[in-house]
Amino acid sequence: MKILFIGKKTSKPKSVSLALVMFIAFLFFSLSIYTINYFFVYKVKELNSNIRLNNFEVTSDKYNYQDNLGVYVNQIGELYSRILDIDQQTERLQDVMKKQILGKEKLPKLNKENKLDGKGGPFLEKKISYNEIQKTLEMLMGNIKVREEIYNKMEAMLLKQSVLKETLPSLYPVDVPYSSSSYGWRMDPILGKRAFHEGIDFSAAHGEPIYATAGGIVKKAARLGAYGKLITINHGGGLETRYAHLSKILVKSGDIVKKEDLIAYVGNTGRSTGPHLHYEIRLNKHSLDPKQYLKR
Numbered sequence: 001m002k003i004l005f006i007g008k009k010t011s012k013p014k015s016v017s018l019a020l021v022m023f024i025a026f027l028f029f030s031l032s033i034y035t036i037n038y039f040f041v042y043k044v045k046e047l048n049s050n051i052r053l054n055n056f057e058v059t060s061d062k063y064n065y066q067d068n069l070g071v072y073v074n075q076i077g078e079l080y081s082r083i084l085d086i087d088q089q090t091e092r093l094q095d096v097m098k099k100q101i102l103g104k105e106k107l108p109k110l111n112k113e114n115k116l117d118g119k120g121g122p123f124l125e126k127k128i129s130y131n132e133i134q135k136t137l138e139m140l141m142g143n144i145k146v147r148e149e150i151y152n153k154m155e156a157m158l159l160k161q162s163v164l165k166e167t168l169p170s171l172y173p174v175d176v177p178y179s180s181s182s183y184g185w186r187m188d189p190i191l192g193k194r195a196f197h198e199g200i201d202f203s204a205a206h207g208e209p210i211y212a213t214a215g216g217i218v219k220k221a222a223r224l225g226a227y228g229k230l231i232t233i234n235h236g237g238g239l240e241t242r243y244a245h246l247s248k249i250l251v252k253s254g255d256i257v258k259k260e261d262l263i264a265y266v267g268n269t270g271r272s273t274g275p276h277l278h279y280e281i282r283l284n285k286h287s288l289d290p291k292q293y294l295k296r
Helices: 018-098 130-160
Strands: 002-005 014-017 184-187 194-197 200-202 209-211 216-223 229-236 239-249 262-266 277-283 286-288
Touching: 018 130, 130 184, 130 286, 216 239, 229 262
Parallel strands: none
Antiparallel strands: 002 014, 184 194, 200 277, 209 262, 216 229, 229 239, 239 262, 239 277, 277 286
16 A cells, blocks of 8 residues: 655656555654653653752761760860859959958849859760750850859949049939840840940930949030930040930030939930930940949
8 A cells, every 4th residue: 555645746646655654653642752751761760869868968967966066065064164163263262362352342243053063064964955055055144144243232332432433423324224125145125136235224205314333524425326416525544435316415525514414315316216315334345334334
């Protein structure tokens, strides 16, 4: 049997045998089956490869997780040991201070619940897990905060007996108690992470009068970055006070001010989330805890 193909030139028709047509159709069908099969096998292999890779990564992460736990445990153990060393050093310093501090003011001491026993560290005979590590870190952070308070009080006691005792700022800068952020580590209200707060904040209303907490010379009275409108007063001996986020400044650089002089008004300038006074005391550029010196 033959199949005739007639083109425009009918004088020369072309013929193709049925066997050849069937052979071409079979070849095309076989090629299609091979292509489909190859694609399917390739995808299956790729999927299996991904599964093996993912399983390997999970296993690897498990090993990394255990390794990380081990690193944290070692670091926590070292931190635990250092706190014990600091406690011993504190006791030695307090023995010296007892002979020098005048008056009836008692030295601050650790309560029983804040003392570390030092018998093998925090994970002795305990199941080590992420939750255990987290709880231990929270416990150590709480213990460090207590010790910071003790050191701040000891520092204030020494300064009150030093040559600076007559110039130490002691007045409240505004006629309200400080009731917001305290001195030390805290959750930063803007960044949302832990940061060191180098002063104390007074939640005073906008326009509340601000007074100099000690006599001195105005070192700065201008805008300064995150502080907003700022006044810095130099009290001598490396001692200075800072008043930040002001709405209006009433003094200028070089002015001599006396204790209780009106110097500014509360505002919300600079890096601030609302009207308040940020107040700092610094000695040789290092911050002190203001609440150890304030008197009503």
